[in-house]
């Protein structure tokens with residue numbers, strides 16, 4: 210007779226309860242459609258599932274990574290030698306919060322675009338410019354998603370997350386999330402927090418903001434002077450559709466790089482060399498420069514293709530990969546773009562896409 214140690218039995222029970230699978234190919238869980246297998250993989254449908262999954266990984270002394278829709282991820286060709294937790298906590302509740310606002314409490318596994326659609330349908334203001342961004346609610350505070358002049362940090366009231374150091378669920382108010390451009394404490398302290406719920410505060414009354422250049426053009430053409438909430442959402446959807454690749458048919462994670470923030474002196478030097486270069490002053494005095502413009506006009510690399518990887522022909526900040534492309538190819542391509550930008554402008558570009566490797 211063979212005796213199985215109690216600890217192994219516990220682990221076995223846990224992996225059956227949580228349905229922890231082994232060697233699960235990750236390519237189908239990311240919009241890049243690239244990447245090797247996860248050594249362990251599970252879907253978490255509740256906070257208890259998250260706790261148990263993290264305990265499993267701690268026992269095995271392996272790294273943990275949580276994913277949502279995989280739309281901002283590039284997984285290594287070798288896969289992830291740890292536990293991938295796919296967060297699927299559901300539930301959206303609208304709670305009246307007085308005269309001016311409504312709180313929306315949403316499970317981290319809810320689809321972001323569904324939440325925006327529901328909010329706009331109810332006439333709530335604050336997230337309409339963030340329409341049609343792929344991914345989940347849980348990831349929205351991580352990189353502080355943003356588009357068309359808005360960042361989600363402007364609408365977040367509270368984030369609830371598991372602190373994997375203390376194994377306790379904690380709540381962070383907006384200011385405790387340390388939001389900045391495509392950044393937050395959840396990204397900064399990478400891997401420490403697993404978001405389970407996000408509460409957004411949206412306004413009952415307001416004015417939809419269509420002041421972003423592309424939206425001004427859209428409404429100008431249609432001679433609409435004062436667009437409604439629903440019209441702004443529709444405009445964002447249409448402008449995005451015209452400019453960005455559809456991730457259902459392309460391998461992509463949208464913008465691969467962050468728009469750089471450079472100091473005023475550096476911007477002046479670039480302006481002398483490239484008088485047309487656009488720049489947008491930030492509150493801290495730095496200037497945000499659209500990197501897509503630099504890749505296109507300065508580096509002449511819009512639509513550049515190396516092997517299976519290209520910058521998108523309609524938006525140079527977006528990297529697209531053909532079926533069969535590897536993560537190694539994508540990284541090599543991204544490094545080449547970064548090298549060109551550095552050589553021409555002195556700007557050290559940072560990736561926006563997260564790299565899943567262990």
Ligand SMILES: Cc1cc2nc3c(=O)[nH]c(=O)nc-3n(C[C@H](O)[C@H](O)[C@H](O)COP(=O)(O)OP(=O)(O)OC[C@H]3O[C@@H](n4cnc5c(N)ncnc54)[C@H](O)[C@@H]3O)c2cc1C
Pocket residue numbers: 240274275276277278279280281282296317342343344345346347348349351352353354355356395402403404405453454455456461462463464563
């Ligand atoms: C075509 C396209 C267009 C895009 N356009 C935009 C855009 O306009 N603006 C923008 O900001 N982004 C954009 N993105 C990027 C992407 O949609 C966002 O970053 C989105 O928030 C990612 O959500 P996700 O659930 O897919 O996260 P994933 O890609 O699965 O994960 C991204 C990161 O978040 C972490 N994470 C995910 N869920 C959790 C959780 N519950 N708790 C803690 N950490 C978590 C992951 O560990 C990882 O580090 C675009 C992507 C594509 C493919």
